[in-house]
Amino acid sequence: MRVYLDNAATTPLDKEVLKAMYEVMDQQFGNPSSIHAHGREVRSIVEKARKTVAGLLKTSPAEIFFTSGGTEADNTAIKCGILDHGIKHAITSKIEHHAVSHTLEALAEEGLIKLSFVDLDERGNINYEQLEELLKSNERSFVSLMHANNEIGTLTDIERVGELCEQYQALFHCDTVQTMGHYTHDLSKLKVHFLVCAAHKLHGPKGVGFLYINHNVKIKPFIYGGAQERNMRGGTENVYGIVGLAKALEIAYADMDEHQKHIQGLKTYMIEQLKAVVPGIQFNGEIDPQKSLYTVLNVSFPPMDMAEMLLFNLDIAGISASGGSACSSGSNIGSHVLNGIGADPNRPAVRFSFSKFNTKEDIDFTIQKIKEIFSATS
Secondary structure, eight states, X not given: OOEEOBTTTOOOOOHHHHHHHHHHHHHOOOOTTOOSHHHHHHHHHHHHHHHHHHHHHTSOGGGEEEESSHHHHHHHHHHHHHHTTTOOEEEEOTTSOHHHHHHHHHHHHTTSOEEEEOOBOTTSOBOHHHHHHHHHHSSSEEEEOOSBOTTTOBBOOHHHHHHHHHHTTOEEEEOOTTTBTTBOOOTTTOOOSEEEEEGGGXXXXXXXXXXXEOTTOOOOOSBOSSOHHHHTBOSOOOHHHHHHHHHHHHHHHHTHHHHHHHHHHHXXXXXXXXXXXXXXXXXXXXXXXXXXXXXXXXXXXXXXXXGGGHHHHHHHTTEEOBSSOGGGTTOOSOOHHHHHTXXXXXXXXXXXXXXXXXXXXXXXXXXXXXXXHHHHHO
16 A cells, blocks of 8 residues: 655646546647637637636736746746835745745845845744834835745735735735645735746646736746747746646635545544654644644654654655655755754654545554554664
């Protein structure tokens, strides 16, 4: 038996998504930029997908721009949002995804911005009072704070952040890669300027995502070379990926309550079982369902010999999980997220992340293997 518990890295492709993509692959091949009938037919498919995404998010199709994924969307929002608006000060946290932190740090190293970091508590919650002080004491700022942390699952109150940004005329970029399709995002109410998606985090295909750009914000293209995406992103559209993204988001919204109840149940059950079989177990980040992403559980195991072999042993036992962000897998550098919240470096951490396809049997199997591993090392 093999159990996949690394859904925060990527999710299995939904069969309904595959079917929708295959139908287009099999029947439509025109370039959506071509003006002949074959091209117009595919253009209508792309625009139908854009309309579907916009409708689910309660915004205008004109504010949705398809990209190659979350990283490109983050880079576009940050670089173009800052440079095109002449912003000299940015605010972020030390536990953002590297698509955000590395981009901001590069701009700071070039002397283009001053970069400030909002304080965090030991569970990854931001200090909202300090955020307001940073906004108040600096010139117009660019704020980049993620909705849910990809490693520890702690949620940020993005409605509150949006209100603060509006009060101080700041631009607000929110990395919603981990929450898109898992929570509703009502862009008719949320005060945000940039918001992002990667389809493969919600049972869609890899290599496609989108960037929402509020109509009140004007930026120049990040990628030149064509008039695609209403002159905002050069390059032929990933038509099949776009179709898959729209279908995946449509399914996610239709079944969201059911999936949230199922997955939160698995997470709660795993927490209870871990507490029962591993003395001294702790958890990184929030685990309260009101404060934590229900798809992610970051487990802080007690100090142990051969701690660096824990993930390897889990893999050998048939369990796929992560030691942190999969985007930096293979690196010997410790997790910047766990460092950012002051987690104990002597305690090995494993991120288990769940999807609608996981079962209670998956959790029982995982708990049994963890019990065996710790019995063998004690």
